[in-house]
Amino acid sequence: MTEQVSRMPADADVTRADSLAREIYAGVANKWALLVINTLEDRTLRFNELRTAVDGISHKMLTQTLRGLERDGVVDRTVYATVPPRVDYRLTEAGRALRDTVNGMCAWTRRYLGEIEAARHRYDTRD
Amino acid sequence: MTEQVSRMPADADVTRADSLAREIYAGVANKWALLVINTLEDRTLRFNELRTAVDGISHKMLTQTLRGLERDGVVDRTVYATVPPRVDYRLTEAGRALRDTVNGMCAWTRRYLGEIEAARHRYDTRD
DNA sequence: CTGCATCCCCGGCGATACTG
DNA sequence: CAGTATCGCCGGGGATGCAG
DSSP states (O other), X not given: OHHHHHHHHHHHHHHHHHHHHHHHHHHHSBHHHHHHXXXXXXXXXXXXXXXXXXXXXXXXXXXXXXXXHHHTTSEEXXXXXXXXXXXXXXXXXXXXXXXXXXXXXXXHHHHHHHHXXXXXXXXXXXX | OHXXXXXXXXXXXXXXXXXXXXXXXXXXXXXXXXXXXXXXXXXXXXXXXXXXXXXXXXHHHHHHHXXXXXXXXXXXXXXXXXXXXXXXXXXOHHHHHHHHHHHHHHHHHHHHHHHHHHHHHHHHTOO
């Protein structure tokens, strides 16, 4: 009996975990999040330092991206009660682990840059 | 003299390569592209098989994503002149290399699923 | 079955202005 | 300096229909 009633919740948990993973994956798999993670590397940066370093990102998108990463425990946010205020951002342990995989994507881009360019030219001039 | 005239183009090339890398990075760093790459793995799949497997992706987005990946030489597209038509998609060598790094992100999600969930709860119930 | 075009709407994102 | 809120637009992307 216990086996029967416990089966359904177990399956439901698997489904929930899957959809959660999907959601996390989708949240992290976006341009700005990955660029921010890449930029942070091992450094501790302030809001405007990040804003300058990421280049192309707007004030709003940076805030939004940082909130998401902070919520997921990827970046750590430290507020200093000074005036003017100062806020430091750095990667958490989970964030550094993620950064390692993100670096792999960067390496891939560099490694295949030439091939991709060639493939594009072939594709664009086909026929 | 040759050194002087060759300097400017060299710098320009670096800049161009950087922006190209950025563009490729941005193109690949999106939810649907990564999910398609993950789904393809080592298999060869037809359009509708992919459509079903990726779940949540629309007809239009799948077409669009596949075109982009095909153009960048990440996926290989094979058309059979049969009726009804049949089109097979598979990862190229570059695509498989990219998949390896993408798998790293999946592994990361699984590894930190619990921590992320906890971090979210902490964030959402702070104060 | 696969792919392209069209329409249309919702929401992401930039710009701007205002608090602490 | 850092963050929040509001507004407005442009475009991503879903739905649908048609072609090969």
